[in-house]
Amino acid sequence: MEPKATQMLVDIEMLRRYDRPGPRYTSYPTAPNFSSDFGADEFIDEIIRSNRVDHPANLSLYFHLPFCEKLCYFCGCTMLITHNRNRLDEYLDYLSKEISIIGKKIAAGRKVAQLHWGGGTPTYLDAGQIRRIFSVIRDNFDFTDDAEIGVEIDPRALSEENLDALKEVGFNRASMGVQDFEQKVQVAINRVQTEKLTRWAFDGLRHRGFESINLDLIYGLPYQTVHSFEQTLDRIINISPDRLAIFNYAHVPWLKKHQQVIDQTALPEPSEKLKILKLTIEKLTAAGYVYIGMDHFAKPDDSLTKAFHEKKLYRNFQGYSTHSDCDLYAMGMSSISQLESVYAQNVKTLPRYYEAIDRNTLAVERGYRLNDDDQIRRYTITKLMCDLELDQGKIEEKFDISFENYFEDAIRQLQGFRDDGLLKFSKRKITVTETGHLLIRNIAMAFDSYLQKDRLKDTPIYSRTI
Ligand code: SF4
Numbered sequence: 001m002e003p004k005a006t007q008m009l010v011d012i013e014m015l016r017r018y019d020r021p022g023p024r025y026t027s028y029p030t031a032p033n034f035s036s037d038f039g040a041d042e043f044i045d046e047i048i049r050s051n052r053v054d055h056p057a058n059l060s061l062y063f064h065l066p067f068c069e070k071l072c073y074f075c076g077c078t079m080l081i082t083h084n085r086n087r088l089d090e091y092l093d094y095l096s097k098e099i100s101i102i103g104k105k106i107a108a109g110r111k112v113a114q115l116h117w118g119g120g121t122p123t124y125l126d127a128g129q130i131r132r133i134f135s136v137i138r139d140n141f142d143f144t145d146d147a148e149i150g151v152e153i154d155p156r157a158l159s160e161e162n163l164d165a166l167k168e169v170g171f172n173r174a175s176m177g178v179q180d181f182e183q184k185v186q187v188a189i190n191r192v193q194t195e196k197l198t199r200w201a202f203d204g205l206r207h208r209g210f211e212s213i214n215l216d217l218i219y220g221l222p223y224q225t226v227h228s229f230e231q232t233l234d235r236i237i238n239i240s241p242d243r244l245a246i247f248n249y250a251h252v253p254w255l256k257k258h259q260q261v262i263d264q265t266a267l268p269e270p271s272e273k274l275k276i277l278k279l280t281i282e283k284l285t286a287a288g289y290v291y292i293g294m295d296h297f298a299k300p301d302d303s304l305t306k307a308f309h310e311k312k313l314y315r316n317f318q319g320y321s322t323h324s325d326c327d328l329y330a331m332g333m334s335s336i337s338q339l340e341s342v343y344a345q346n347v348k349t350l351p352r353y354y355e356a357i358d359r360n361t362l363a364v365e366r367g368y369r370l371n372d373d374d375q376i377r378r379y380t381i382t383k384l385m386c387d388l389e390l391d392q393g394k395i396e397e398k399f400d401i402s403f404e405n406y407f408e409d410a411i412r413q414l415q416g417f418r419d420d421g422l423l424k425f426s427k428r429k430i431t432v433t434e435t436g437h438l439l440i441r442n443i444a445m446a447f448d449s450y451l452q453k454d455r456l457k458d459t460p461i462y463s464r465t466i
């Protein structure tokens with residue numbers, strides 16, 4: 001029998017006390033710790049090394065397609081606005097070369113279990129471009145029979161032909177940005193997308209057999225109120241997506257200059273934001289969704305929920321995933337790869353990306369090689385973020401350490417969370433409570449040795465945790 005969702009109640013006062021900047025832990029160490037000492041040559045050595053282990057991991061592929069037709073003022077992605085479709089063709093030429101360079105270095109027999117197109121707006125590609133780049137991918141990589149092949153969809157940049165092409169090349173998962181249905185909010189963020197259009201795209205995906213369709217919403221946008229967001233949630237629940245991701249709007253105009261266009265006085269007050277978050281969690285869990293990880297909700301029979309209950313959930317740069325045992329190869333400008341013990345990030349500008357590929361090398365700009373301590377902390381933080389529980393015995397066995405000795409400092413910091421009812425300590429387990437679930441980033445921060453460095457502590461490089 002599938003586990004049932006139960007409604008969760010939220011304590012706003014508790015949330016308010018813990019709201020501070022903190023990483024989202026899509027990696028550990030986090031990207032600000034990456035260094036230019038690690039470049040293309042180091043990454044190529046690691047790719048070759050990853051082929052030589054006894055049982056090379058399956059592959060997860062990510063492709064960054066950065067172009068969009070119109071700027072959403074809230075956007076935090078690495079993207080480029082263009083109306084010149086020739087630029088997309090030029091980018092695909094370079095991406096094809098990068099695919100071929102990496103594909104040739106991966107040993108035969110290693111298969112792709114997961115693939116994701118993100119952006120930017122992948123559906124800004126027309127049907128011909130979708131077919132062209134996917135055939136390059138298939139020429140260079142083999143897939144498992146049940147590979148999860150996902151794409152981010154923008155209904156404003158979608159056609160029946162695009163949908164047919166996506167299905168034809170093999171996509172079977174999709175994620176769609178909605179953000180908010182309220183027109184005043186949509187105008188303020190420069191993303192007008194009617195409910196009718198969203199429903200058309202959703203039905204088009206369903207009709208073509210796409211599974212686990214996800215919708216993204218954002219809270220904390222200008223002019224949002226508890227009442228307006230409740231109406232959006234009602235309409236979303238009526239559409240009935242398999243998964244929902246509810247992100248906290250990160251207003252970081254010092255990092256994302258275009259966010260300066262957003263009228264700061266129209267942003268909901270922190271107390272209103274917390275009420276929106278409370279409403280969202282209570283409403284979605286009452287509607288039967290299971291609250292997973294940091295900001296995801298899924299139906300009880302969805303694979304993400306099953307992975308959560310079976311403690312097989314995993315977290316990487318794309319958020320939560322059901323595949324924990326893959327090497328992640330990310331291609332396209334700014335994308336970040338993750339192998340067993342390294343991260344490697346591509347350059348963030350188009351000219352530099354093209355220049356590197358023209359030299360027939362990889363476009364890695366910076367990276368990181370994990371040491372033993374990083375591996376222990378990454379595993380621990382990932383387990384916390386995914387399982388909401390730490391099994392001390394398992395961590396001790398895996399890394400041959402004494403949990404109490406190794407994490408003496410972290411355990412001391414966790415006492416405050418325990419006193420506030422956010423954590424429970426039993427004999428050999430630390431379990432995150434229902435209220436603690438909302439503050440999982442704060443709890444994970446206790447295990448982050450890099451946050452102790454003054455340069456990263458409480459600086460505005462991270463968004464707020466709530
Ligand atoms: S479509 Fe997505 S990537 Fe493009 S500007 Fe809007 S939010 Fe950013």
